[in-house]
Amino acid sequence: MDKFNNTAPGTYDLILMDIQMPIMDGYEATRAIRALPRPDGKTIPIFAMTADAFTEDVSSALASGMNGHLAKPIDVAKLYTTVAGVIWKDKVPKTKGQ
Secondary structure (H helix, E strand, O other), rough: OHHHHHHOOOOOOOEEEEEOOOOOOOOHHHHHOOOOOOHHOOOEEEEEEEEOOOOHHHHHHHHHOOEEEOOOOOEEEEEEEHHHHHHHOOOOOOHHHH
């Protein structure tokens, strides 16, 4: 949270958030980022990265303000697809029918 807060808006394209951190868990950190008085705090994509992969864990991630959930061990293809979908969403022209 501090790293994000101490950079200029637009520095990061997305955040991969660990859930089990020692001082502030990922849910608290996400809520804190969403509450920051800076424009990208409310819009930066945040994805949970955790070994907790039950339905309630995904629900908790979304309820805290995260955009999604990636279960550990990480499926590299899913990680790449998720990251590319966020980074390239406004840069890749849509094809007919999308």
